[in-house]
Amino acid sequence: MAQQHLDPTDPTAGVATGDALAAYLRAQATEFLRALRLHRETGGSQASGAEESVDAARLLRRSARRISGSLHTFRPLLDSDWSEAMRPELAWLSGTLGLEHAYEARLERLLLALHRLSGAATLPAQAVDAALAAVPGGTSGPAPASERGNLTVGAAKAGALLERQLTLARTRAHSTALQALGSSRFHAVADKVAVLASEVPLTLTAPTTDLRPLAAAAEERLTDAIAALPLVTAGHPYNAEALVHGLSPDPSPHPQDGPWHQVRLLLRLHRYACEVLHGGGPVVDVRLLAAGQALNRHRDASEAAAAAAQAARTPRIAPATAYALGVLHADQRHEVEAARFAFQQAWQKQIISAP
Amino acid sequence: MAQQHLDPTDPTAGVATGDALAAYLRAQATEFLRALRLHRETGGSQASGAEESVDAARLLRRSARRISGSLHTFRPLLDSDWSEAMRPELAWLSGTLGLEHAYEARLERLLLALHRLSGAATLPAQAVDAALAAVPGGTSGPAPASERGNLTVGAAKAGALLERQLTLARTRAHSTALQALGSSRFHAVADKVAVLASEVPLTLTAPTTDLRPLAAAAEERLTDAIAALPLVTAGHPYNAEALVHGLSPDPSPHPQDGPWHQVRLLLRLHRYACEVLHGGGPVVDVRLLAAGQALNRHRDASEAAAAAAQAARTPRIAPATAYALGVLHADQRHEVEAARFAFQQAWQKQIISAP
Numbered sequence: 001m002a003q004q005h006l007d008p009t010d011p012t013a014g015v016a017t018g019d020a021l022a023a024y025l026r027a028q029a030t031e032f033l034r035a036l037r038l039h040r041e042t043g044g045s046q047a048s049g050a051e052e053s054v055d056a057a058r059l060l061r062r063s064a065r066r067i068s069g070s071l072h073t074f075r076p077l078l079d080s081d082w083s084e085a086m087r088p089e090l091a092w093l094s095g096t097l098g099l100e101h102a103y104e105a106r107l108e109r110l111l112l113a114l115h116r117l118s119g120a121a122t123l124p125a126q127a128v129d130a131a132l133a134a135v136p137g138g139t140s141g142p143a144p145a146s147e148r149g150n151l152t153v154g155a156a157k158a159g160a161l162l163e164r165q166l167t168l169a170r171t172r173a174h175s176t177a178l179q180a181l182g183s184s185r186f187h188a189v190a191d192k193v194a195v196l197a198s199e200v201p202l203t204l205t206a207p208t209t210d211l212r213p214l215a216a217a218a219e220e221r222l223t224d225a226i227a228a229l230p231l232v233t234a235g236h237p238y239n240a241e242a243l244v245h246g247l248s249p250d251p252s253p254h255p256q257d258g259p260w261h262q263v264r265l266l267l268r269l270h271r272y273a274c275e276v277l278h279g280g281g282p283v284v285d286v287r288l289l290a291a292g293q294a295l296n297r298h299r300d301a302s303e304a305a306a307a308a309a310q311a312a313r314t315p316r317i318a319p320a321t322a323y324a325l326g327v328l329h330a331d332q333r334h335e336v337e338a339a340r341f342a343f344q345q346a347w348q349k350q351i352i353s354a355p
Numbered sequence: 356m357a358q359q360h361l362d363p364t365d366p367t368a369g370v371a372t373g374d375a376l377a378a379y380l381r382a383q384a385t386e387f388l389r390a391l392r393l394h395r396e397t398g399g400s401q402a403s404g405a406e407e408s409v410d411a412a413r414l415l416r417r418s419a420r421r422i423s424g425s426l427h428t429f430r431p432l433l434d435s436d437w438s439e440a441m442r443p444e445l446a447w448l449s450g451t452l453g454l455e456h457a458y459e460a461r462l463e464r465l466l467l468a469l470h471r472l473s474g475a476a477t478l479p480a481q482a483v484d485a486a487l488a489a490v491p492g493g494t495s496g497p498a499p500a501s502e503r504g505n506l507t508v509g510a511a512k513a514g515a516l517l518e519r520q521l522t523l524a525r526t527r528a529h530s531t532a533l534q535a536l537g538s539s540r541f542h543a544v545a546d547k548v549a550v551l552a553s554e555v556p557l558t559l560t561a562p563t564t565d566l567r568p569l570a571a572a573a574e575e576r577l578t579d580a581i582a583a584l585p586l587v588t589a590g591h592p593y594n595a596e597a598l599v600h601g602l603s604p605d606p607s608p609h610p611q612d613g614p615w616h617q618v619r620l621l622l623r624l625h626r627y628a629c630e631v632l633h634g635g636g637p638v639v640d641v642r643l644l645a646a647g648q649a650l651n652r653h654r655d656a657s658e659a660a661a662a663a664a665q666a667a668r669t670p671r672i673a674p675a676t677a678y679a680l681g682v683l684h685a686d687q688r689h690e691v692e693a694a695r696f697a698f699q700q701a702w703q704k705q706i707i708s709a710p
Contacts, residue, residue, distance in 0.1 A: 119600040155602045237592030238693030245474040246682050247510045312678045322674035323667045326681020327601050334689055338593030 016277045018077045018206030024276045025070060028063045029197035035059035036190060039181070057097045057177070064094040067196070069272040073218045077209055079201035089189045096180045099173035102303070107166040109304045113331055114155045114324070154320030158328060161311050161321060215273040222266040226347060229259055234340040235348070242337035243330055257302045260340065264295035287349055294343035301335035308332060371632045373432045373561030379631045380425060383418045384552035390414035391545060394536070412452045412532070419449040422551070424627040428573045432564055434556035444544045451535045454528035457658070462521040464659045468686055469510045469679070509675030513683060516666050516676060570628040577621040581702065584614055589695040590703070597692035598685055612657045615695065619650035642704055649698035656690035663687060 039056035068090040071083045180186050233239050245254060271288060275281065312325040394411035423445040426438045535541055588594050600609055626643060630636065667680040 114602065116595070117598060117600075117602040119603040152602055237696055238689065240471070240686075240689070240693075243472060243682070243686060243689075245472075246686070247469065247472040247507055247679055248474040312674065317674050319667065319672050319674055319677035322677040323681040323684075324602055326678040326683075327598070327685045328681075329678075330682045330685030330689070331595075331598060331601070334593065334595070334598075334685070338595075341592055 016211045016279075018074075018202050018209050018211070020279065021070065021074050021077060021206070021211060021276055022200040022202055023279075025067060025200045026197055028066045028070070029193045032060060032063040032067065032193050033190075033197060035063060054101065057101070061094045061097050064090045064097075065268070066272050066275070067193070068094070069269045070276055073269055073273045074211065074214050074276070076214065077203055077206035077211075079203065082201045086189075086192060089185070089192075093180070093186065093189055096173075097177050100170050100177055103166050103170035103173055105300065106304050106307055107162060107170070109300060110162050110166075110308060110328060110332075111159055113304075113328055114159050117324075117327060117331060118152060118155050152320070152324070154318070154324035157318060157321040158308075158311070158324035161314060161317065161325075162307065165311055165314075166307065211273075211277055215277055218266075218273045219270050222263070222270045225259065225263045225266050229263060231344050231347070234337075234344040237341055239337065242340070243333040246330055246333055254302065254306070257298070257336065260295060260298050260343075261302075264292070264299060267292050267295060287346055290346035291343055294339050294346055298336055298339035298343065301332045301339060305329050305332035305336065371566045371634075373429075373557050373564050373566070375634065376425065376429050376432055376561070376566060376631055377555035377557055378634075380422060380555045381552055383421045383425070384548045387415060387418040387422065387548045388545075388552060390418060409456060412456070416449045416452050419445045419452075420623070421627050421630070422548070423449070424624045425631055428624055428628045429566065429569050429631070431569065432558055432561035432566075434558065437556045441544075441547060444540070444547075448535070448541065448544055451528075452532050455525055455532055458521050458525035458528055460655065461659050461662055462517060462525070464655060465517050465521075465663060465683060465687075466514055468659075468683055469514050472679075472682060472686060473507060473510050507675070507679070509673070509679035512673060512676040513663075513666070513679035516669060516672065516680075517662065520666055520669075521662065566628075566632055570632055573621075573628045574625050577618065577625045580614065580618045580621050584618060586699050586702070589692075589699040592696055594692065597695070598688040601685055601688055609657065609661070612653070612691065615650060615653050615698075616657075619647070619654060622647050622650060642701055645701035646698055649694050649701055653691055653694035653698065656687045656694060660684050660687035660691065 035056050039053060039060060042052035042056055068087050071078060071087050071090075075083060230241070233241055241256070245256070267288070271292065274285075308325050308329040312322050312329070390411050394408060394415060397407035397411055423442050426433060426442050426445075430438060585596070588596055596611070600611070622643070626647065629640075663680050663684040667677050667684070
């Protein structure tokens, strides 16, 4: 996909230049428009989005992230006014479209964990079905024993409470996303992306500028941020760090997660920059993927733990419900710790195998 | 200490025989009597035992365990009627004397964990002092903020509840131990141990019987039990196994701990058998010590987790208290998992370094 100069006297011959960036942005813009069409066709306007609609939203966000990331990493090669106006709009769109799925995934993660913690022998898929069946929205009382399966009253009530709160949040996120997709703000973004699909506002010198220094700078920001992580601690299993503030009175008790979330974003920017350099296709680097998956898991567990803690602050809940939410919170914080360990393992491998 | 036959025509020359066992038992019986005297002198009858009294009880149990363990491992070399009458009495004594300290250590472990989970910056010793200061027995309401330090209301109330329950249990255990030490049952044991200090009821053939096959059988029971442990799982950090039944409605939710507790006992028997073979002194095997410490930690965390779960079943506690106890329970179950990992690491080293 990259259009490279093949003139042997050209010092940038064979290396990716601004032309490769333009090709990448055009391709991602085309993907964006295709996903948008798919989203409209598959009933993005229905109250409960169908599976195709969810996929379409996922594809929309996927290309929005890639466009936004490339605009950031290769900023000097692009018209700066255009670029600076575009990025916050793409971030808004991606964030708005992502929330609904995030709440859904968070609920699924927490219900699965509740079943696992209850020693339920069911398989994951069955467990979620059973959990969803056991906790009909709006019913706070315990379901009949036959429906509850292996869940204790506390776990079942905790599941029902989380179901209510996260379903409400998801429904709101769905409405917000629908409103966003119908807004003039969204249409302005879509128009800009449509232009981008044919015309990338490169600077005059960009077509002959080597992309590698900018990509290297993105990688350096990543490695610097990773170097600042407490990786030695993370590499010692069961260091009990992630739960250190599990009962802290501090309303924002987990500032320790911040640097890891930041590395997750920088890792993504690095991956997108690699995609640009390698002609647009996804870069298959098993270790980079493993590190990224660990950081996704870190983020998911961190937010699930916060949701459990938040649910426990609901007034007038039963002690058994609060107890189950406490166990659940600690379980997810240990998932956070496990994800850090997994990241450390993946990243160390990468360093060792580097030439 | 071992009395070995030095006759070069004796096939058991240079190896430990029943004589070594007799010497070991006499030495341990002497230790037992010394500890008993110390216990009486240092006011074992006071309502709250002084530090010396605690040490004396520890020494009493130490020799009782060693006598009992040797009676078990080297059973065929000893008068069986005497041996079978002796062991349950020693187990009763050791168990009765150990409970008070166990409750005290459990409370300390749980209060330390509560402080750690609250992100308190204090050192362990200070933390316990602060926690004890913050949770005066019998006061269930939250202490003033200045006293609570970094503890949330939930954590402080959970600490107060545990303090009340475990202090009550400790006080009862203390009374029971005092009653036991004044009972005719105890005097009968002490008399038997006094006889043992000078006269070990060996069988006729014991003085020339090699101890090694019986010691090897004890070691084999240990290695068999370890082989049946899920060590592959335990060797994978963050396997989330220990909390699998964290919310189970089963009243005895952690049968998975049983085999590990059993290995802990078998490891102890193996260590005592080594002591007998090596002339009575403690056997310094760093890996064996590390494995034993991991199993002690496993047992302590398992029982602390159960105490937190038990406290959460107290009627009419506040949801914040129940939540803190849930976090605490999960934290201690992860300590259980961490201890299994530590045991696996220690034990694997042992196997690899064996010739």
